[in-house]
Amino acid sequence: MSLAFTPPPTQKINHQLASNLGIELSVLRLDLMHPWVNGNKWFKLKYNLFAAKERNYTTLLTFGGAYSNHIFATAAAGNLLGFRTIGVIRGEERLPLNPTLSFAVQQGMQLVYLNRETYRQRHTSALQADLQQRFGQVFIIPEGGSNLDGVRGCMEILSQVNMEFNHVCLACGTATTLTGITLTLNSKQRLLGFPVLKNGEFLVHDINNLLKEYLASGLPKPRSSLASWELVCHYHFGGYAKVNDELLLFSREFTKTYGIPLDYLYTAKMFYGVMDLLQQGYFTRGDRLLLIHTGGLQGNAGMEERLQICPKSL
Known part of the structure; x- marks a missing residue:
């Protein structure tokens, strides 16, 4: 069971302030691995999919919001690898479907909607038993691939890198990726996680x-x-x-300057944070930073549609 992936390049950023401070910036472009199953999503799915195949499951069921990168990637990977897929979506159905959910349906995913109160019970054995009874023998992957198999997959991310670094910078949602990467760094290296959720201290x-x-x-x-x-x-x-106008403007300028597109929900916030910390003198001369681009660019179309933004005007 495999998909064809392009080895993700590591791209240097020639940032004037960083150069003046003697700090090196590089980006691991996980967004370039695959057109649909890219970023950290494949790493979190990989061993879950292996487990499903080994146990002879034919149907995957997972959870996510209406713009979920995880839903998008699971639908694509499931279709490519011969699984039936079911996506349990937070909130009410809204038609027409946004680009993320429309793509998932095109990949054969069946969408099921839960109100937000019920959706909060997605980790409970009671709700999962109800879903098993409703849909039969399904292999349940938690939202975002956030389990030990997801952590195990994320331990392989830095095997893609052939350079020296002492800081890794990463956007965080469930922190599964951060956990996996922490397990592969050494005691002389440091990881900075940038939660994209308000009051992200709970992730500790x-x-x-x-x-x-x-x-x-x-x-x-x-x-x-x-x-x-x-x-x-x-x-x-x-x-x-x-998002706000400041973040959208930063994303536009960064892409224009360095040729690296950012997704608004994750990587743009992390890249903004890193650049702001540079301005504040957070890093020291000789630091070598590796910024991980976790993909998710598919979500920009839905966000632009939701905010009624014309990409050319950004």
Whole structure:
């Protein structure tokens, strides 16, 4: 079971302020791995899909919002690998479908809608039992691929990099990717996570739990002591799926200057945060930063549609 992926390049950013400070910036372009199943999404799906195949499941069921990169990637991967897919979507159905959900349906995904109160129970055994009874034997992948198999897959992300670095910068949603990467760094390296949700400090608890659970599991262990990590929680721009003119302008200018498109929900917020920290003197001379582009560009079309933005006007 495999998909054809392009090895993601590592692209240097010739940023004048960083150069003046003696700091190197590079971007791991996970967005270029595959047209549909790219970014960190494949890494979080990989071992979940292997487990489904090994246990002879033919149907995948997972959860996400109306603009979810995870829903988009699961629909595409499921279609390419011969799985039937069911997407449980937060909120009420809205027609016509936005570009994300329209693509998912085109890939054969069946959409099921839950009101927000019920959706909050998605992790409970009671709701999952109800879904199993309704749809039969389905392999359930949690929202965002946030489980130990997702962590295991994310431990492979930095195997794509052939350069020296001492900082990794990453946007965070469920923090599954951050947890996996933390398990592969060494004690001389540091990871900065930029939560895209308001009040993202709660992720500290989730990350510590995931680390503890993973280290107690029988899954492959890190080769060295864990790197230090930190959450930078004040670049969420109002919360998940919230953007403003300042962020949109930054995204436009960054893409124009460096030729790297950013998604509004995740990478734009992290890149903005890194550039702001540079201005504040947060990093020191000789630091080598690796910024991870986690994909998600598909969501820009839906966001532009929702905000009634013309991409050419950005």
